[in-house]
Amino acid sequence: MFEKTAKSTLCFCKNIKYGEVIKAIKEKDLKTLEEVMHCTKAGITCWSCRGDIKDLLEEYNKTGKITSIE
Numbered sequence: 001m002f003e004k005t006a007k008s009t010l011c012f013c014k015n016i017k018y019g020e021v022i023k024a025i026k027e028k029d030l031k032t033l034e035e036v037m038h039c040t041k042a043g044i045t046c047w048s049c050r051g052d053i054k055d056l057l058e059e060y061n062k063t064g065k066i067t068s069i070e
């Protein structure tokens with residue numbers, strides 16, 4: 001099974017890795033999809049990675065951290 005890691009690509013349109021988005025969420029305390037899109041440019045071109053960004057945000061907003069991707 002394909003395992004996602006911090007080095008996996010999250011946004012193929014902009015070639016942005018999970019680790020980059022997670023770092024931005026934590027460092028800037030981003031809470032919404034719009035904030036992540038604005039800060040990282042992930043998700044601004046097509047819709048296909050927005051669900052993955054939302055999953056990260058849901059975990060962060062619920063627990064204050066992101067541990068599902070290492």
Ligand code: FES
Binds near residue numbers: 044
């Ligand atoms: S894959 Fe992220 S905007 Fe298209």
